[in-house]
Structure formats: C-alpha cells, structure tokens
Amino acid sequence: MKETDVPQDQAILGPWHEICYALDEGGRYVLAPSAGWDPANLANRQAWETIAAEVARAVSAVRRGVESPLSYHMAVQQMDVALLARYVKLSRWRVRRHLRPEIFRKLNPQLRERYAAVFRLAAADLDRLPEHPEIACEVLGGEAPAP
Amino acid sequence: MTVAFQHRQSAHCESGVAANLLGYLGLEVSEALTFGIGAGLFFAYLPFIRVNYLPLVTYRSKPGEILRKATGRLGVRVTSRRFRSRTEARAALDESLDQGRPVGLQTGVFWLPYFPPALRFHFNAHNLVVYGREGESYRISDPVLDTPVLCPADDLERARFAEGPLAPRGRIYSLQPGERPLDLAGAVRAGLRETARAMVKTPVPLLGVRGIRYLAGQLERWPQKLGTERAGRYLGQVIRMQEEIGTGGGGFRFVYAAFLQEAAAILELPRLFDLSREMTTTGDRWREFALLAARRCKGRGDLADLEPLAFVLRDCAAREEAIFRELLTLV
Numbered sequence: 248m249k250e251t252d253v254p255q256d257q258a259i260l261g262p263w264h265e266i267c268y269a270l271d272e273g274g275r276y277v278l279a280p281s282a283g284w285d286p287a288n289l290a291n292r293q294a295w296e297t298i299a300a301e302v303a304r305a306v307s308a309v310r311r312g313v314e315s316p317l318s319y320h321m322a323v324q325q326m327d328v329a330l331l332a333r334y335v336k337l338s339r340w341r342v343r344r345h346l347r348p349e350i351f352r353k354l355n356p357q358l359r360e361r362y363a364a365v366f367r368l369a370a371a372d373l374d375r376l377p378e379h380p381e382i383a384c385e386v387l388g389g390e391a392p393a394p
Numbered sequence: 395m396t397v398a399f400q401h402r403q404s405a406h407c408e409s410g411v412a413a414n415l416l417g418y419l420g421l422e423v424s425e426a427l428t429f430g431i432g433a434g435l436f437f438a439y440l441p442f443i444r445v446n447y448l449p450l451v452t453y454r455s456k457p458g459e460i461l462r463k464a465t466g467r468l469g470v471r472v473t474s475r476r477f478r479s480r481t482e483a484r485a486a487l488d489e490s491l492d493q494g495r496p497v498g499l500q501t502g503v504f505w506l507p508y509f510p511p512a513l514r515f516h517f518n519a520h521n522l523v524v525y526g527r528e529g530e531s532y533r534i535s536d537p538v539l540d541t542p543v544l545c546p547a548d549d550l551e552r553a554r555f556a557e558g559p560l561a562p563r564g565r566i567y568s569l570q571p572g573e574r575p576l577d578l579a580g581a582v583r584a585g586l587r588e589t590a591r592a593m594v595k596t597p598v599p600l601l602g603v604r605g606i607r608y609l610a611g612q613l614e615r616w617p618q619k620l621g622t623e624r625a626g627r628y629l630g631q632v633i634r635m636q637e638e639i640g641t642g643g644g645g646f647r648f649v650y651a652a653f654l655q656e657a658a659a660i661l662e663l664p665r666l667f668d669l670s671r672e673m674t675t676t677g678d679r680w681r682e683f684a685l686l687a688a689r690r691c692k693g694r695g696d697l698a699d700l701e702p703l704a705f706v707l708r709d710c711a712a713r714e715e716a717i718f719r720e721l722l723t724l725v
Contacts, residue, residue, distance in 0.1 A: 248644070260639075261510060261511075266403055267405070268405060268642040268652050269648065270674065276655055280403075286637060286684045287637035289691060290638065291513070293626075294631075297446070
C-alpha cells in the first residue's frame with residue numbers, strides 16, 4: 248500500500264485516526280494516519296447490528312414479561328450469562344435464574360446492589376427500561392434499533 | 395507525579411507499548427522492529443474457539459508473546475505482576491509512579507472511557523502505559539491514540555479487572571536493563587527464524603500458511619453449511635480480525651514488511667528488501683480479500699459463491715510460503 252492510497256473513510260473512529268503502514272515515494276515504510284477503511288467500517292457496523300438485535304430481542308422479552316430487566320442490561324453491556332456471572336461473582340445458574348422475572352422481582356437487596364454496581368446504575372434503576380433503548384446509536388449512525 | 399515519557403502512536407497496542415517502554419530505557423527501536431523481533435506475525439484459524447459465537451481467526455501470535463519475546467531477545471528484563479486485590483493493584487501502580495517508573499498495563503477496552511466508542515468491546519488483551527497521576531486520574535499513553543490522555547482512576551481500575559477470556563487481573567509490567575550486552579542482529583535473526591518456522595514448519599494444519607489454506611477450504615463451504623446470513627457474519631469477523639484498528643493494515647503484513655526493511659539494513663542482507671516488497675504485495679492481496687468479502691457482506695456480489703475469495707486466500711498462502719521458505723535459508 249502506498250502512502251497516497253491510505254484510505255480515509257471516516258465512519259466509526261470519529262475524530263480518531265488509526266495508524267497504517269504504507270510506502271512513501273522512495274519505497275520506504277512510513278506510519279500514515281488513516282480515518283478508517285470502508286470494509287473495516289462495514290464489518291464493525293455488522294458487529295454492532297448483532298448487538299443491537301440482541302438488545303431489541305431482550306427489550307421485547309422484558310416487555311412481554313418473559314425475561315427480567317437483567318436481560319436488557321446484560322445485552323446493552325454486551326455480556327452473556329457467563330461474563331455477567333464473572334462480574335457479579337455468582338454462579339452461572341444463579342444468574343440464569345435471575346433472568347426469570349418472578350425470581351428477579353423477589354431478589355434480595357444485596358444482590359440487586361451487586362448487579363447495579365456492575366452496570367453502574369442505582370439499584371432502583373435496575374427495573375427501568377428506557378423508552379428508546381440507546382444502545383450505541385452513535386455507532387450505528389443515530390438509528391435506534393427497532394423495538 | 396509524572397514521568398517524562400515519550401508517547402508514540404502505533405498500529406498495534408502490544409508492540410507499541412513494548413517499543414515505547416524500550417525507548418524509555420534508552421533503546422531506540424521502532425514498533426515494526428519490536429513486532430518482528432517479538433515474532434508477532436502469524437496466522438491461525440481455530441474454529442473450535444469462539445469469539446461472540448464466531449470462529450477465531452488471528453493474524454498475530456498469542457497476546458503477551460510479542461513483549462515477552464522482544465524483550466527477551468534484546469536482553470531486557472520484564473517484571474510482571476498480577477493481583478487479587480484491587481487496592482494492592484492500585485498501590486503497586488502508584489508506587490511505580492512515585493519511583494518515577496512508567497509501567498505497562500494489560501487492560502480490557504470495554505471500560506476505558508477515552509476509547510473510540512465503536513471499538514469498545516469486551517476485549518481484554520489491550521496494552522497501555524501509565525506514566526503519571528493527577529489527582530484522581532492517571533496519565534495514559536495508549537499507543538492506539540494520537541495523544542496521551544487522562545483517565546479517571548475508577549475507570550482504569552475497572553479496565554484492569556475486566557472479566558472474561560484473557561482477563562488481565564490487574565497485570566502491570568515494567569522493564570529493566572539486563573546484564574547481557576545488546577545483540578540487535580542476533581535478536582532480529584531469532585525473530586525472523588521463529589516467525590518463518592511458525593508459518594511454514596508447523597505440523598498442525600490450522601496454523602501458519604496451512605491455516606490460511608484451511609480457512610480458504612472452509613470458507614468456500616460456509617454458504618452451503620451456514621446459510622448466507624451466517625456466512626456473512628463469519629466473513630465480517632475475518633475482516634475485523636484483519637483490519638479493525640491495531641493491525642496497521644492487511645493483518646499485520648505491512649508492519650512486517652516494514653520490519654523486513656529494517657532487518658535488511660541491520661543484517662546487511664539486501665535480499666530482505668526484495669522480500670519486504672513481496673510481503674507488501676501479499677498485504678495488498680489480503681486487502682483485496684477484505685474488499686471482496688466486504689462487498690459480499692454488503693449484498694453486492696454473490697454471497698453464495700465465495701470461490702473467488704478462497705482463490706485470493708490461496709494466493710496469499712502461496713506468497714507467504716515462498717517468502718518464509720526463502721527466509722529460512724537466509725537467516
């Protein structure tokens with residue numbers, strides 16, 4: 248890749264630049280800042296769409312009363328049961344149990360605090376689902392994922 | 395407490411941190427040279443390891459190895475610690491800074507507030523240097539960013555104790571000059587040999603150039619096996635591992651070509667300049683592969699027919715095989 252061919256497709260990096268290695272006119276390698284490259288941007292966007300789809304699925308499941316709000320917070324934080332369990336230091340099956348609304352409703356305050364701390368929320372806000380789940384909207388170009 | 399530390403932006407976090415810390419010791423080495431000596435270039439396709447339910451493809455060696463090998467070959471000692479307790483982890487960091495020593499940290503990127511939001515995933519093998527403290531914040535030289543940043547202590551602590559695969563467990567490391575005299579040419583040779591062997595001599599079909607060919611064969615069958623939607627996601631994952639921030643383009647192939655140029659001068663082996671050019675062409679071919687793959691993900695081009703992609707991959711494999719076989723005869 249020549250220095251003059253270093254792509255400048257701004258999309259996901261915002262004001263940031265990444266470093267590309269490219270050849271200058273004399274055929275020497277130099278470090279060239281790049282604002283991004285379309286194929287990489289596209290692949291990144293695809294990853295965010297997967298996350299957004301999972302959030303949308305969780306929101307709908309929570310609203311239908313099939314899953315507890317924990318499911319929503321988990322999706323927003325890009326976590327699965329295994330990862331969330333590591334963060335709250337509980338076994339996986341307990342976290343999985345807490346995804347059931349009837350169990351989560353009766354959850355003891357200490358455990359609620361632990362979940363809230365991981366998500367950086369007040370314990371009271373654990374039950375609240377935002378009207379328009381705001382997952383990575385800026386990343387997906389301002390589009391809110393379909394509810 | 396702030397240490398005079400020179401921040402240099404680099405393509406890749408680990409080789410960047412290693413090069414910057416080596417520079418602090420007075421060993422002026424570029425990122426590319428560090429990457430090459432640390433035998434950073436690699437390829438592996440490991441479908442049984444899943445990242446977000448997608449098969450693992452990697453263009454580099456295992457996280458942590460570049461630093462370990464580069465410093466070892468340059469005769470520099472690394473002291474590294476992990477922690478159980480967050481308080482101890484913070485105390486150790488503060489102590490280093492108070493003694494005027496910058497330290498390398500392994501962190502997750504998800505909790506780093508200054509990181510580009512689009513890249514904030516649960517990835518735990520990120521590296522950065524802390525070189526100062528200001529109130530409740532730390533001065534950080536993150537090689538992925540153009541300038542140093544301030545990061546609140548709480549956020550940094552979260553990042554240091556991120557959970558999941560490759561959990562850093564508060565890992566900090568610092569470099570000390572070793573006793574051995576510096577043998578730069580020897581270090582370069584050792585790095586070259588190791589990468590060449592790993593690429594063409596591993597008996598495992600998933601690693602090195604055989605891994606590239608294996609991926610080519612598998613990828614051809616993705617559309618039939620997985621359906622077009624999942625095949626598209628598999629392809630997207632390959633592109634991300636190859637091109638998403640931190641590889642310098644073309645899955646580290648351009649960084650390696652830059653290393654070969656430096657190696658040619660250090661070892662006084664002009665033939666390495668030619669091999670560097672070959673490596674550049676290979677990097678360009680990898681970029682072509684990413685471009686073709688992206689077109690298919692976008693719905694332009696036929697997702698059911700990935701044969702042309704496999705063709706480019708096999709060409710990459712053939713080129714890399716020729717380069718590394720010749721390298722083995724040279725060094």
